[in-house]
Amino acid sequence: MNAVFGRGLKTLSLITVALLVGAFAMVFFYAPNDADQGFIQKIFYLHVPLAIVALFGFVAGGVYGIKYLRTGDRMHDLRSYVAIHLSLILAVGALVTGSIWARGSWGVWWTWDEPTLVSFLIVFLLYACYQPLRFSIEDPERQARYAAVFAIIAGAFVPLNFMAVRMAESLVHPRVLSTTGGSMPSDMRITFLVSTVAMACLFITLWKYELASKHATFRLRALKRRLADGEDAWTPNPRRSAAPTL
Amino acid sequence: MRSAVGALIRKDLLLQRRTPEAVPAMVLFSIGTFVLFHFALDEREVSGNLASGILWVTLLFAAVLGINRLFVSEREEGGFDGFLLAPVDRTSMLIAKATLLFLFLSVVEVFVLAAFAILLLGPSPWGPLPELTLILALANAGIAVIGTLVAALAIQTRARDLIVPLLALPLSVPLVIAAARACAPLLTEGGAGALEARWLAILGLYDLVFGLLAYAIFDFLLEE
Numbered sequence: 001m002n003a004v005f006g007r008g009l010k011t012l013s014l015i016t017v018a019l020l021v022g023a024f025a026m027v028f029f030y031a032p033n034d035a036d037q038g039f040i041q042k043i044f045y046l047h048v049p050l051a052i053v054a055l056f057g058f059v060a061g062g063v064y065g066i067k068y069l070r071t072g073d074r075m076h077d078l079r080s081y082v083a084i085h086l087s088l089i090l091a092v093g094a095l096v097t098g099s100i101w102a103r104g105s106w107g108v109w110w111t112w113d114e115p116t117l118v119s120f121l122i123v124f125l126l127y128a129c130y131q132p133l134r135f136s137i138e139d140p141e142r143q144a145r146y147a148a149v150f151a152i153i154a155g156a157f158v159p160l161n162f163m164a165v166r167m168a169e170s171l172v173h174p175r176v177l178s179t180t181g182g183s184m185p186s187d188m189r190i191t192f193l194v195s196t197v198a199m200a201c202l203f204i205t206l207w208k209y210e211l212a213s214k215h216a217t218f219r220l221r222a223l224k225r226r227l228a229d230g231e232d233a234w235t236p237n238p239r240r241s242a243a244p245t246l
Numbered sequence: 247m248r249s250a251v252g253a254l255i256r257k258d259l260l261l262q263r264r265t266p267e268a269v270p271a272m273v274l275f276s277i278g279t280f281v282l283f284h285f286a287l288d289e290r291e292v293s294g295n296l297a298s299g300i301l302w303v304t305l306l307f308a309a310v311l312g313i314n315r316l317f318v319s320e321r322e323e324g325g326f327d328g329f330l331l332a333p334v335d336r337t338s339m340l341i342a343k344a345t346l347l348f349l350f351l352s353v354v355e356v357f358v359l360a361a362f363a364i365l366l367l368g369p370s371p372w373g374p375l376p377e378l379t380l381i382l383a384l385a386n387a388g389i390a391v392i393g394t395l396v397a398a399l400a401i402q403t404r405a406r407d408l409i410v411p412l413l414a415l416p417l418s419v420p421l422v423i424a425a426a427r428a429c430a431p432l433l434t435e436g437g438a439g440a441l442e443a444r445w446l447a448i449l450g451l452y453d454l455v456f457g458l459l460a461y462a463i464f465d466f467l468l469e470e
Binding site: 069122123125126129132133136137138142145146148149150152153154156157160161163164165167168 | 395399402403404405408409412413415416417419420423424427444448451452455456459463466467469
């Protein structure tokens with residue numbers, strides 16, 4: 001409880017900003033325009049890292065869910081919650097950029113032929129229920145436990161769903177990370193890798209900021225309560241929320 | 247453990263015999279859905295992909311009704327407390343409820359398949375019946391496992407009837423993909439096509455993964 005949160009955040013933030021700026025500079029000035037699709041293909045350096053980092057975030061939420069069930073430590077619940085919350089936001093970004101890309105290169109806003117996009121929508125729909133589920137459970141301990149169970153089920157669902165959808169649809173989605181290493185030229189591949197690392201750093205930085213902020217709020221609330229003790233002050237119950245409370 | 251599972255199943259079957267609730271509702275709902283599909287699609291007969299899709303969407307929505315009711319008696323009549331006080335493994339509740347849901351779905355499907363054949367389906371489903379039974383059984387097992395998990399998750403929340411469909415529908419997408427694709431060639435006009443093994447593999451894998459997962463985490467849903 002007394003661990004210092006937010007340590008090293010400044011360095012991490014600086015690294016993230018530098019990486020993001022570097023990644024975008026590489027996208028616009030270093031990576032070549034795609035021979036078929038032209039400039040629109042560059043959205044790929046945003047779309048794919050967003051999707052990959054969101055999926056890893058979802059799975060990380062499941063891993064912290066397992067940790068919570070094993071230890072009962074509420075910090076793990078908070079970590080799981082923040083990871084899923086952030087991944088949901090990135091997932092919206094991935095869906096929107098994917099849609100724009102589809103419009104740019106195939107002329108439609110949505111295509112059912114693209115298994116990765118369709119799987120992503122299904123995963124997004126599932127995780128969109130995470131907050132309503134949490135919100136509809138009042139007891140905080142039970143809320144944490146059920147949310148962990150949900151995070152684990154959904155985390156296992158992600159790869160299974162991708163497999164089933166991929167088998168069901170034709171394969172028109174560009175496979176950039178296929179077993180042969182993809183057919184990307186090396187300058188494109190380096191740009192893509194830098195963008196992905198930058199996006200992962202952004203995720204971790206935001207995750208740490210959110211954890212630090214939540215933790216500070218809880219500490220402040222606890223201190224206020226202690227201050228108000230003694231006097232016959234009336235402390236209002238904190239508003240019921242989907243977010244975990246410590 | 248076996249006796250606990252048996253006792254739980256007997257209790258629920260007795261409840262169903264005295265006040266039949268889930269199964270008749272699911273059958274009636276399915277037949278109503280077929281009528282709706284007839285008018286919505288303006289088709290007298292369906293076959294192939296369309297038939298398979300209608301069948302699976304209907305069965306899945308009917309299953310959601312059953313999932314919603316699965317733990318209601320436990321919740322409302324204090325069955326959870328009685329079960330938690332009993333010196334039995336908590337996993338027996340999972341096995342009993344999943345078996346029960348599997349049985350419900352199987353009974354419902356007997357009626358629903360007959361109704362579908364009479365009302366809407368062009369080609370006869372009785373020729374490829376063994377293959378259909380296999381697909382139905384594999385898909386039922388998946389729905390039973392995931393349904394029990396979702397029902398146990400939702401029963402303690404304030405918004406139970408909202409949470410169940412919201413969670414159960416996306417979770418069963420892989421099941422519907424595999425089951426509908428596997429059924430489509432069997433329901434095609436002019437002779438049934440061959441059953442594709444990969445869809446059965448997906449169904450089996452789904453059952454296995456979520457079966458093991460449910461076994462591992464179900465206890466946490468019952469703790470007080």
